[in-house]
Amino acid sequence: MYVIVTYDITDDKRLNKVRKVLKKYLYWCQLSTFEGEISEGKLEKCKSEIFDIINFEEDSIYFFEVKNPKNIVKKVIGIEKNYMDNIL
Amino acid sequence: MYVIVTYDITDDKRLNKVRKVLKKYLYWCQLSTFEGEISEGKLEKCKSEIFDIINFEEDSIYFFEVKNPKNIVKKVIGIEKNYMDNIL
Numbered sequence: 050m051y052v053i054v055t056y057d058i059t060d061d062k063r064l065n066k067v068r069k070v071l072k073k074y075l076y077w078c079q080l081s082t083f084e085g086e087i088s089e090g091k092l093e094k095c096k097s098e099i100f101d102i103i104n105f106e107e108d109s110i111y112f113f114e115v116k117n118p119k120n121i122v123k124k125v126i127g128i129e130k131n132y133m134d135n136i137l
Numbered sequence: 138m139y140v141i142v143t144y145d146i147t148d149d150k151r152l153n154k155v156r157k158v159l160k161k162y163l164y165w166c167q168l169s170t171f172e173g174e175i176s177e178g179k180l181e182k183c184k185s186e187i188f189d190i191i192n193f194e195e196d197s198i199y200f201f202e203v204k205n206p207k208n209i210v211k212k213v214i215g216i217e218k219n220y221m222d223n224i225l
Contacts, residue, residue: 053141055141055143057167057168079199080145099214104215105215108215108216109214109215110214111166111170112214113141113210114210117208120203125198125200126193126197127193127194128196128197
């Protein structure tokens with residue numbers, strides 16, 4: 050499946066931890082966005098790792114899931130970014 | 138169709154202008170994310186308004202487009218946010 054992950058995380062320490070987890074599974078394409086193809090099993094693993102990090106009363110993480118990657122099209126205005134080389 | 142819009146905009150003035158445009162068409166669901174159902178015509182209008190604002194060498198805006206809204210599922214970890222009442 051294809052997934053887009055967006056997040057608002059209020060604490061920098063938790064933010065870095067969440068990004069570290071997402072980086073293992075997906076492509077870091079904007080400051081607050083990851084995307085990529087992923088199996089259902091790996092996606093569940095990714096979510097369970099995030100469960101252990103975040104504050105459920107302050108943080109917000111959205112997973113937009115599309116079963117068939119062919120059903121989603123990405124269009125870019127401006128530049129296409131890549132944060133995958135960032136050290137966390 | 139259903140669209141998710143994410144952005145990295147380096148200048149606060151342009152950022153506010155882009156958010157003002159997006160707010161007219163979509164739902165502001167996280168600091169750097171808008172989402173919602175929109176017609177193709179309105180989406181093109183929205184994009185053309187954004188074209189007139191951004192710096193093409195610095196800013197980055199992604200439109201993730203799904204023709205049939207039934208093909209996309211949103212799952213939330215933590216809280217669901219809403220910035221629609223923010224004054225820009």
